[in-house]
Amino acid sequence: MKIRPKSIAERHELNLRQGIKSSLSSIRSIIALVYTLYRSNNRKAIVEYSESTNGEQIKLHSILENRIKTFLGIDDLNSINNNPLFKSQMEALQVGIELIFKLGKVEFIDNTIASSAERTGGNRYKKRIRFGTNIQIIDIFLSSYEADLPMFLNKWLQNQKSEKREIDEGIKKMLTIFSEETQFKIRYNNQEISFQQEGIYQEFANGNTVVGRDEHENVGPFRVFKSYVKEGLHPYISENGDEFVAKNTTKDALEYYQIVSNALDLIPKRTQITTLVSSDTDTISAKSINTETRQIVYYGCPGSGKSYKVKEITNTIDANFVFRTTFHPDTDYASFVGCYKPKGNKIHKIEYSKQQLIEILTTMKDSDLNYPMHRFGVEYYFALEPLTRAERKEITLAAGFTDAYLVEMDKSIAAGKHIQHIDKENIISYEFSPQVLTNAYVKAWQDTEKPVYLIIEEINRGNCAQIFGDLFQLLDRDKTTGKSEYPIKADKDLVAHIEKELGVGHEGIKNGELCLPPNLIIYATMNTSDQSLFPMDSAFKRRWDWEYVPINYSKDIDSGKFIINIDGTEYLWVEFLEKVNEKIYDATNSEDKQMGNFFIKKNIDTKEFVNKVMFYLWNEVCKEEYGTQRNFFRREREGKTEFKFTDLFGTDQAAILNEFMTGLGVKSISKLETEETAAE
Structure with missing residues (x-):
């Protein structure tokens, strides 16, 4: 039997193991x-x-x-x-x-x-x-x-x-x-x-x-x-x-x-460089960091597997190093970067042991916070107040303070008690609430030896100019260092938060400036069919690398085995997909409205086929072409009779759909098997 060759198999990038410290001789x-x-x-x-x-x-x-x-x-x-x-x-x-x-x-x-x-x-x-x-x-x-x-x-x-x-x-x-x-x-x-x-x-x-x-x-x-x-x-x-x-x-x-x-x-490859990995740790590093493509937009038609591709890249990465968000029309700078938000502070009822209090105070002292003793006394007054003076002194000395600080602890306990007395049930305060970009930024600077991934799904469904603001300048990366070529001044609130996390004078917030580290990788996905929601300006676009994710018609992957069941007649999803995508292109002169192989996620029955697939085809393509030769919502073998989406909810639903398949040239699985047997 003569058949076409299998489609190209998608393979993973090699792990170049640039940091492995293992020797190999002989x-x-x-x-x-x-x-x-x-x-x-x-x-x-x-x-x-x-x-x-x-x-x-x-x-x-x-x-x-x-x-x-x-x-x-x-x-x-x-x-x-x-x-x-x-x-x-x-x-x-x-x-x-x-x-x-x-x-x-x-x-x-x-x-x-x-x-x-x-x-x-x-x-x-x-x-x-x-x-x-x-x-x-x-x-x-x-x-x-x-x-x-x-x-x-x-x-x-x-x-x-x-x-x-x-x-x-x-x-x-x-x-x-x-x-x-x-x-x-x-x-x-x-x-x-x-x-x-x-x-x-x-x-x-x-x-x-x-x-x-x-x-x-x-x-x-x-x-x-x-x-x-x-x-x-x-x-x-x-x-x-x-x-x-x-x-x-x-x-x-x-x-x-x-x-x-x-x-x-003759080898059409981008150069991939992996981060260094210490040989004395069992942590598995990311597959690779591309020295030239630290910001990539994966784009393609709906269901082509853009999110799946990103998932494959980050699948083996520790979840603590992957940050995700999805843009939508209401996404703004505050929900992407962070802002001050009200916070209700309930009266503290947690009990702390003396050893726990020593550890908390020691940590605050070692973290370079200003006035650690005063912060400690105000924040944990409820746990310190019942203690005897001797116990408070023991905590003070054990945390590395002199007994002179005992007076400061007493003052802070009184201050904390007074603040809570204003409202015994609940106090509304305001504090900076970091969002996904800030969290990824801090994590990347905390450990620059490990890649940190920021994933933005549906990037073009949000207003990128509004969401990024002047942060888009940070996307210009130095080709040698991988850091932002043009650091920008951060808002005071953002500076205060990052200094709290990284420390004053840290490279990640030096002089109050933001600078993306080389290990912060940003991947985004974009449906080409939605590109009119918020058009991206050229200045923003040029700071990204773009990678097209094509439709995969292969029968050797999961989507190649999906079945459409129309009232007992079964069709292979990829056979239908290939035929209908040709019709979509003929009708629109564009690939943007075509469906990807992961437009559906599993086998589907008539109801799901009508309400998901046929609805999409009608709404995005055929509704505007009804009455023209470009409309492919047609039934009967010759495809002479047009039908509307609402016609699919009558008693002859299955007949219309099977005739629709015949008109497209899609053969049922049973017919394909019969033809294969006859050919053998």
Whole structure:
């Protein structure tokens, strides 16, 4: 049966692991064993190469033992079981095998285990490799040296050069070619530089040497790359102390440099840089921070999966680092940033122990608040008043104050009691109430090593000029630092709140100015069909990157399996969607009113189809085209008879809908199955 190819599968961005502090050495032995596993497992795409020994360590899977002994001509597997594939932690293997050489994807057989699980404790868990096409390229090359293969592999498994120089040089050249896409990060002279090997070659071509050491600590792929160079595996780069130097500057080398640049030009990718992750924490960082796109608007027709795309990006992020809001016509600056709001303060009835009071006062003292003792006495007078003077003194001294402050505590208790006496039941006071932008801003500055996401749904349903005010200037980011290029003065109320959270003089509110930190990422979604609600001006638009989310007609994703059931006759949602979207385009000359694959979220019956899908089609497209050739609300096989939305609520509802489907050219599932059977 001849059918069309499957649609392009959407894949996740790679986690570039730029901050992983894991080392990986004995590169030769790793490459040799990866290839040995591929060959010994009959060149299959996936190999589960390890099994547990005692629950804490792993060894070669017993199924592979005899195969490898035969293939390599050896009797002892000790060198195999001591290979880094079994001893190194997962993240180091992923950096080397996946990110640098791209030989395959290394993963735990138990997919509930996080990649960071082997960082501490020394435990090793069962793993598999999903091979990529690079392993086949190596196989094609090595198959030309079948007689020398056991000798070559055994030497490399011992991390030694083989006796066949041409094999060694060929594999080294291939591994280097595989690694040219890899992105590295290094810090030098207080600057962070992201680069590929192309950047090293360019300096070599100019007669320069290149910095070969991070001023703090080598991390991520750069750490493994250093081992690769140090072990003499790179044909063009060698190490001399803290420098990379060119092995040679022959014509062939210069030509290779240019070929690498040409090849990188053929790869249509944005450069993605991940934030640094400390190796002694189990916190999983964000997938990546794009150095050029810290503000993205995902736009497309209704239901195309814009929110789903954002959810996929932030799905693995700690919820404390993701802030969400939805714009609507009543959204304003105050509801986005914050403002003063009245607050009713009920009389305090909570009981505090003496130790709790000591901890509260200590925290207030250490947080750089002005007059911490006075604030403490006023706020917690109800808990302090019943205490004896000796108990109050004990709290004062334990929190790090001298006994001279005891008098100040007594005054503050009296003040707090007087304030509450004004209204015994309830006191109305005003305080600054921060909203989503301010909360995200503070969180990002509190921990600049972790990405913080601000998600704005339906951004064009609000008046962005009114909502952002002069804050839109902060969206201009410096390409080097990622911070706002033009800080702005904040309102006094906002300054006071942020100083309370971050501290006076903090970079996030220095001189009373706001400045977005580099780790604050803002994603927004926009329905193109709603773009007339509040048009965005060009000054606001240009500060965002825009990414179109197309309709996905694939039957291999969730929406591809949704079914429309019309009185017992079933239709595939994506079959209907593809046909009706063609009609929408013909009627409107625009894709804005088309429906996305997630316009519905599940299988639907007649009632939901009429009230959600048909109502949308009528209201947004066909109502204005009724009586014209562009109206596709038509029934009967030839589609000659028009119908209105209200006609769908009569006794012939199912007949109209089935004829509507026929007119569009949508076949029922049963008919499609019959045709497929006949074709076979």
